[in-house]
Amino acid sequence: MKPRIRLSWWGFLLLFLTLCSATAPAEAVGMPAADRRGAERLFLLAYQDYLQDRPWSCMALLAQALKKNTYMVDTYLLRALAQRRVGLLGEGAGSLEDYLEVRREDARIRRVATTMRGEQRTLRELLYPRESGFAVSVLERRAPEILPLPLWNPLVWSGLAGGGKLRSIGDTLLLPDTLGNRVHLFELGERAEHQSLSTPEPAVILPLCPSRGWILGARGKVHEVWKNPLNDQYETKPLGDLGKTVTDAVFLSSKGLAVADRLGNQVHFFRRGNWVPYASWSPEEKGKGPLFEPVALDLAGPFLAVADRGRGEVHVLDVFTLQVREVLSLPLVRDVAWNHEGGLFLLTEDGKLYRTPPLPLRGRPLELLAEGLEDAWSLSLVRGRLFVMSQGGRRWWVGDLGPDQKAQVGFLSLDNLRIEKRMGMEWLRMEATPGSPFPEGVARANPQVHSVWQNDLLTSTLKTLTLSRNAEGILALSPEPVQGGMEWGRASRLSALWASLERRSRNGKPLPPVLLLDSRLRVEESDCLRLLGFALLRGIRVDLLCRERPAPLLLDRVRRLTGGVLCVDDPAEGLPPVRHARWEISLPLPARDVPFGTPSEALLSVFGDALTYQFRDCVPLWPNLVPQKR
Numbered sequence: 001m002k003p004r005i006r007l008s009w010w011g012f013l014l015l016f017l018t019l020c021s022a023t024a025p026a027e028a029v030g031m032p033a034a035d036r037r038g039a040e041r042l043f044l045l046a047y048q049d050y051l052q053d054r055p056w057s058c059m060a061l062l063a064q065a066l067k068k069n070t071y072m073v074d075t076y077l078l079r080a081l082a083q084r085r086v087g088l089l090g091e092g093a094g095s096l097e098d099y100l101e102v103r104r105e106d107a108r109i110r111r112v113a114t115t116m117r118g119e120q121r122t123l124r125e126l127l128y129p130r131e132s133g134f135a136v137s138v139l140e141r142r143a144p145e146i147l148p149l150p151l152w153n154p155l156v157w158s159g160l161a162g163g164g165k166l167r168s169i170g171d172t173l174l175l176p177d178t179l180g181n182r183v184h185l186f187e188l189g190e191r192a193e194h195q196s197l198s199t200p201e202p203a204v205i206l207p208l209c210p211s212r213g214w215i216l217g218a219r220g221k222v223h224e225v226w227k228n229p230l231n232d233q234y235e236t237k238p239l240g241d242l243g244k245t246v247t248d249a250v251f252l253s254s255k256g257l258a259v260a261d262r263l264g265n266q267v268h269f270f271r272r273g274n275w276v277p278y279a280s281w282s283p284e285e286k287g288k289g290p291l292f293e294p295v296a297l298d299l300a301g302p303f304l305a306v307a308d309r310g311r312g313e314v315h316v317l318d319v320f321t322l323q324v325r326e327v328l329s330l331p332l333v334r335d336v337a338w339n340h341e342g343g344l345f346l347l348t349e350d351g352k353l354y355r356t357p358p359l360p361l362r363g364r365p366l367e368l369l370a371e372g373l374e375d376a377w378s379l380s381l382v383r384g385r386l387f388v389m390s391q392g393g394r395r396w397w398v399g400d401l402g403p404d405q406k407a408q409v410g411f412l413s414l415d416n417l418r419i420e421k422r423m424g425m426e427w428l429r430m431e432a433t434p435g436s437p438f439p440e441g442v443a444r445a446n447p448q449v450h451s452v453w454q455n456d457l458l459t460s461t462l463k464t465l466t467l468s469r470n471a472e473g474i475l476a477l478s479p480e481p482v483q484g485g486m487e488w489g490r491a492s493r494l495s496a497l498w499a500s501l502e503r504r505s506r507n508g509k510p511l512p513p514v515l516l517l518d519s520r521l522r523v524e525e526s527d528c529l530r531l532l533g534f535a536l537l538r539g540i541r542v543d544l545l546c547r548e549r550p551a552p553l554l555l556d557r558v559r560r561l562t563g564g565v566l567c568v569d570d571p572a573e574g575l576p577p578v579r580h581a582r583w584e585i586s587l588p589l590p591a592r593d594v595p596f597g598t599p600s601e602a603l604l605s606v607f608g609d610a611l612t613y614q615f616r617d618c619v620p621l622w623p624n625l626v627p628q629k630r
Contacts, residue, residue, distance in 0.1 A: 087534030170576030
């Protein structure tokens with residue numbers, strides 16, 4: 001007997017409603033239609049903003065285009081290129097991966113994504129190096145080849161009576177003659193000039209900013225030196241007395257300085273304006289061994305390197321706690337200087353120049369860079385080059401810094417694209433800034449550039465320009481008001497920098513050539529990575545103002561990698577000029593009778609090789625949308 005199926009009245013009603021809802025799913029869901037025309041108009045406006053170097057406005061328009069048509073995957077490609085321009089390399093690579101999820105077979109864009117990931121890894125390796133990635137070539141030079149001196153100047157043939165510590169800020173080389181009772185200031189830039197001042201027993205000149213500083217005498221006398229803006233002449237006046245013998249010194253911040261007292265066998269720490277030390281440091285005694293004899297100091301972030309000639313050691317101190325972080329053994333050490341990787345250059349009295357790998361050392365040996373530097377006395381990094389001076393100042397050695405033999409990733413940003421019609425053909429002209437930690441070497445190199453567009457290898461001609469421009473229109477950022485003549489933006493975190501740059505871009509102002517940042521800004525690792533990438537891509541120099549405390553280590557490393565200046569006082573009189581290489585690239589465009597296609601199909605890729613650096617950038621190129629040169 002078959003079972004009887006009984007349906008109630010409610011069961012029939014439920015079955016009826018289910019069948020009705022299944023008959024017209026589109027009407028029931030009500031899916032909105034995509035506004036393709038509106039999205040395309042916004043995309044073209046975003047492309048124009050990208051060509052005119054307004055990346056933030058470009059990204060905002062692309063976000064609106066995606067709202068109108070979520071299936072327009074070309075927006076992800078252009079957004080990635082705009083994100084790269086503002087230093088968001090990780091986000092840019094993520095946008096390309098979103099693009100590749102839809103167009104998996106696009107090998108051209110997959111290579112672009114790989115390049116962007118490589119740039120991201122390079123930034124991290126620059127901030128956290130494990131091994132030295134640069135080479136040093138040391139050659140002896142005559143004084144007239146380095147210093148702006150005529151051959152009849154007494155410094156050329158007689159030298160110094162007895163040199164002090166070599167220092168520099170920007171393009172100015174600061175050279176004290178301790179036994180000759182004079183200080184010499186050399187402008188090594190375009191305005192090559194020399195000024196000399198009478199000062200009793202100067203041991204070291206400490207720059208406060210490019211136009212002011214302190215002269216510390218060997219017996220502790222302190223003089224202030226400044227450049228008179230009315231006649232461009234340096235002047236001095238007495239300031240105080242430290243009451244200690246001075247071999248070397250360094251400003252820690254606007255509030256304090258450290259002084260090496262060789263005869264007193266200590267490093268003293270002073271508050272600025274107070275001539276009584278608030279702390280002193282010396283290493284633990286080793287029985288009846290040699291005495292602690294500090295002869296040189298140098299600062300990188302919060303870490304102070306102390307050269308101890310007596311015991312043949314170099315101590316690395318944390319200036320906040322005065323705790324020893326590292327001890328290196330090197331007999332007869334005479335001078336010390338930090339480099340951009342977080343390693344040290346070390347000079348010994350027997351004429352040897354060493355380099356350490358990035359600290360901590362972890363048992364790795366020192367690298368001998370040069371030997372036979374007779375009577376070598378002091379060293380300093382000047383505009384990315386290592387200067388070594390003999391005690392008498394008659395012999396000089398210059399170390400040119402550059403990348404090692406391994407292929408390295410450089411940073412390239414194309415801008416100022418324009419079309420020029422010549423000899424019946426269309427020529428594309430554009431400019432680019434090659435970014436690397438060694439801009440001077442890249443500027444002197446003979447780069448090779450080639451371009452690919454529409455699957456054609458185009459013959460490119462290149463002209464290298466070394467530009468020097470005044471540091472005007474800079475962007476300065478500080479958490480508190482700064483006394484001085486410079487206009488400062490207010491922010492507590494470094495991350496606020498990007499909002500300031502976006503406002504500047506939206507108001508039609510060009511990017512600043514210099515970013516001047518207060519050391520009191522709260523810094524995150526991600527901000528430093530982005531800042532370094534942005535500065536290298538756009539040819540921007542990062543300068544620091546150490547107010548009240550030393551600069552954070554990562555921020556100081558960004559400054560060194562971009563060739564920045566370290567100031568202790570507000571540089572109201574201005575900063576040194578900005579120098580960087582610019583490439584002018586021109587290439588003929590072949591005639592095309594077919595449409596130029598999608599952004600990927602219209603992508604122009606530019607490849608450049610200089611030294612061991614490989615530079616790459618790309619931009620979608622539709623010639624009818626690029627501005628015409630008149």
